[in-house]
Amino acid sequence: MRGRGRRVGWFGLVLGLALALCLVFLTLPIAAIFLEAGPAELLSSLGSAQALEALWVSLLTTTIALAVILLVGTPAAYLLATRSFRGRAALVTLVELPLVVPPAVAGIGLLAAFGPAGLLGGAIEGAGVRLVFVTAGVVVALVFVASPFYLRQAQAAFEAVDPTWTAASRTLGAGEARTFARIAIPAAAPGLGAGAALAWGRALGEFGATLIFAGSLQGVTQTAPLAIVALFGTDFDAALALSAVLVAVAAALLATVKLLTRGRGPTEGAGLAPR
């Protein structure tokens, strides 16, 4: 007994030490944002026009991006979850590729595809649309980097819907569209909500693709992360204040994900877990 107890104690100590190290390392930088400047200083720094406009641009672009992602991503994820066809696995991998592509690469890719000198640049300009240097370009960058987070989670959520429910719905005469809208979406709602929160979080933090593809102009394309970088050199307190806001929003989004996926073992964190 004594020997066994001592062995557990030794290993337990290692485990505890590792966890303590993780905790300190992961929480200290976040805590330091709030410790470096007091709440009063943070609030007054937030009054700067650049910080406020950046928060507005972030709110606007992430909301529109999320709407686009939900509108197109939900049926796309439903197809991936409910159909099996040749090349499905390859297709899923392709759709997930932006998850692992560095943001700067995403920005270069978007420019090469949709920029004025890009593959589709002529066609886009011919249609009288412009994406580079305008708010719409930020939305394009955000949709590109954030949608895989939603697609993954939504696909997992639809796959977890009890097939007897949808089968029953079909047996009772409901068409597939009606079954999708009335049965599958409500049943998968918590998972879809968690996916939306993850995608929103990713969009909110987007930096590299936006900078390279859309540029950075106050009130137009300068999102909160871009403003933090711009302010870092000139107004460190304002950069801290904006960072604090983003930490608070990110924490709220993470809490939402946790709440929505609580007690849903198989789908919990499906958007984050490696496959």
Added chain:
Amino acid sequence: MGNYVVACFAALALAGCGSGGDAAPLTVSAAASLTDAFEAYGKALPGEQRFSFGGSDALAAQIRQGAEPDVYAAANTAYPEQLAAAGLVEEPVVFARNQLVIAAPPGSEIGSLADLAAPGLDLVVCAAGVPCGDYTRELLDRLPAAERQAILANVRSEEADVKGVVGKIAEGAADAGFVYSSDAAAAAGRVEAVALPARLEPTVAYGAAVVAGAAEPAAAEEFVAGLLDGPGAEALAAAGFLPPP
């Protein structure tokens, strides 16, 4: 076992120091516009260097936040002087000058400042606070108000350093921007430089200083001295910089 863990961390810490040579590499925080010149200069030096290129303002902010490179070289003289006044760097020296120019894609029809005021043009500039951005605003402030406002209305993006401006133009995303003549020369073939009227040109001077508490003070001093006279000055001249005033 406590000793074992300590040994583990010591090993980790050492691993972070790199493969280890005779002397630690010299760390140099330098303005993005110095990229080519300093990399060429580094090859002419016996020791090893680690360069961190970026906006002079961001690099100064890192030093104010406690970063300790051995050398700080900025695209203006104000930032090194401010850091010296705060005791963070030694007495700075002015080691080069540069010229602000208009950069445009090859074959562009832009031939003068007045062309930049044409409605609908897409301009990219450095952000305020970044030296190239401050020089750009200094230049624009010398223009008649109407022309200045017309040009500013065409600004589509404010970049964190001059290489961001060059990239946007070279990539075909923007029609023109303000960069240093050395950057335009470095990107020859991808961008074209249009000179500015001499009476409007801002004075662009570069300051460098040894950082207080530098890990390699002797090598740092040697590096800064070589910028004034020696391989550094030669590399700067070859990259299109002008000698200090």
